[in-house]
Amino acid sequence: MMDILQFAQLLNRVREMRPLVHHITNAVTINDCANITLHTGGAPVMAHAPEEVEEMVGLASSLVLNIGTLTSSQVEAMLLAGKQANHRGIPVVVDPVGAGATRFRTESVRRILEEVQVAILKGNAAEIATLAGERAEVRGVDAGEVAVDPIQTAETLARQLNSVVVVTGKTDIITDGTRTACIDNGHPMMGCITGTGCMGASVLGCFAPVVDDPWVAAVAAVTAYTIAGEIGGEQADGPGSFKWRFFDAMAGLNAEMIAEKAKIRQVAPSPNP
Amino acid sequence: MMDILQFAQLLNRVREMRPLVHHITNAVTINDCANITLHTGGAPVMAHAPEEVEEMVGLASSLVLNIGTLTSSQVEAMLLAGKQANHRGIPVVVDPVGAGATRFRTESVRRILEEVQVAILKGNAAEIATLAGERAEVRGVDAGEVAVDPIQTAETLARQLNSVVVVTGKTDIITDGTRTACIDNGHPMMGCITGTGCMGASVLGCFAPVVDDPWVAAVAAVTAYTIAGEIGGEQADGPGSFKWRFFDAMAGLNAEMIAEKAKIRQVAPSPNP
């Protein structure tokens, strides 16, 4: 059986360490990402100029790359920063927002995944299927219909990239190709605001530096985050009030609340295809 | 008489269709625009790299162009996206934020209006007067004093561009040069936060794809939006609490509430000058 408390207590470690999480991220949710990093217990820094990203990575505990409003200058900065993060041995989290929607996005993410060793790749089912080479319908930055089994796709991709793969959805899937967990926390209200996915990557960036095993970090991060979403969602009257209640819930979250509410199940690995 | 219910029920159609609204927009309110699109019932996608905008337009139901923090690269992207939207026959909404304040803004919008067939052009009285070639005082991105009759100016410009023109203010004006409606909904609190204008353009982008007549779409969109502002404003203690209550109101709005509260009057066309 999994030790829920082990995951729950990682939040305390985030708050003790206060990791500096360097983001190269999109313009839509950059403010939300900075705030959720603070509320989780990390310290955000946003810097995307190619002139400074390597030096900024030198101060950071982790690096979050999000392609939500990608430009060619950002791709350059992401590659520079990602390689420097690899050189320094700090974890890299990639959020392939809208991969599959345009060639520019798909090819840019592929290039990042080729040139940078990524600790955690987090996307919705369509984005992950696209990167695994499956056919998937991507509708802008939303997941459309995905024909394949998302767990098997994620496990295959995780083994291929030697990364932890997180597939977000009603049930979140976290796999390193060998161990696979499903998390059933969360609230429908999380889909009613923009930025829920992006903020999830920031929380992964807070947890990744506090434990050597990125799969453990990812399970703990997704559990904490979706429980905060649950608490915020239960109190909200609509998406506007959900957002600030979600922030309050994340800042007020503690290990006991996580241990009590966590719905994590480890699943048997899919047979290799 | 106008059929209020016809306008009110378009909100249901937005929610059934869930149109993908591609924005090329400013950095100030990009998060608000994404959220209000979700709360109205659409799906937002923000993409501004010249490398991908044409492909993204290919997935979209409408295109919103907002020049609030314009750069030369954005102008290029807007022209590419706008022409592709015309080619595909999806409606283009333009928000000429601050037109008249600088030559760069005025000339960029003029170029967009020349090279792209725009379904709905939405601005404040000063921006619209500037684009109509009238003298207007533009103070940054706020409307200053406008000497001319805004209804007549809007009607002339609408005929000239073959577009629907929306002039926002205490009373909102919507005209296609032949039919002109005035809407008296809204709340003073809407002027106390940034982004009310930009978000209005996003709501127009949600309604434009669900009905063939862009004037009907614009009347319905402005009515729904300003009624949500009214509901949010009545409950707010200040501009901070207004913003999230406004979001909650937009998400909770339905056709019955619109039909009950709408203050739409169709006015006789101005004599041609």
Next chain:
Amino acid sequence: MMDILQFAQLLNRVREMRPLVHHITNAVTINDCANITLHTGGAPVMAHAPEEVEEMVGLASSLVLNIGTLTSSQVEAMLLAGKQANHRGIPVVVDPVGAGATRFRTESVRRILEEVQVAILKGNAAEIATLAGERAEVRGVDAGEVAVDPIQTAETLARQLNSVVVVTGKTDIITDGTRTACIDNGHPMMGCITGTGCMGASVLGCFAPVVDDPWVAAVAAVTAYTIAGEIGGEQADGPGSFKWRFFDAMAGLNAEMIAEKAKIRQVAPSPNP
């Protein structure tokens, strides 16, 4: 003794004048900066294209430069805008976010301070120490440990630059090198959200144009802003609810509340080193 009422009543002057505050600022907190400017009583305009910044400065009452997500194109725009502001005689406020963290930031701010006469320079203790040539630990955009006496450092830098220097922290320091005030207002919650520093620069940009003496403007601005933070903080359940309560508090603030709550003390100048 200082006349608290003199400072308190400047808020009324901001609201009478409604100064247009031109920002060239970062992507993280640009929305917050626009909103706090409105809630203080100013009118924000955000414009950063080199093609238009000089013309936009021509309409503005003050200019706020913030390097939080600096790019080389922004440096160019800041220099153009800053020189034009000097030419027109309107006050320039500089927020050197993360100076000391990377050479790109430190050198860009140094260049701005050399080429532009700055009315008010506002940073945390580490940023100000960096710009004064002291050794300081800068951790991303947060202040780390600073070895030196921040008051003396600020006074020396103020004399050197002929600027007012504001050092933010638990106690805020405002000095022009001759007069030095310490302000003990504020709330710990202000450190729990992103943007508190950036928004402070916007409020300085609102107050700077309404009085000839930038030290008086800065004392009044910091006092008003931190009192709003206090009021918001006392009512908040967490950082999410703090943010909108803080906005409500800023919008609802008046001179009487400031006069009642202000904790300003003028301190004797440090001996010259």
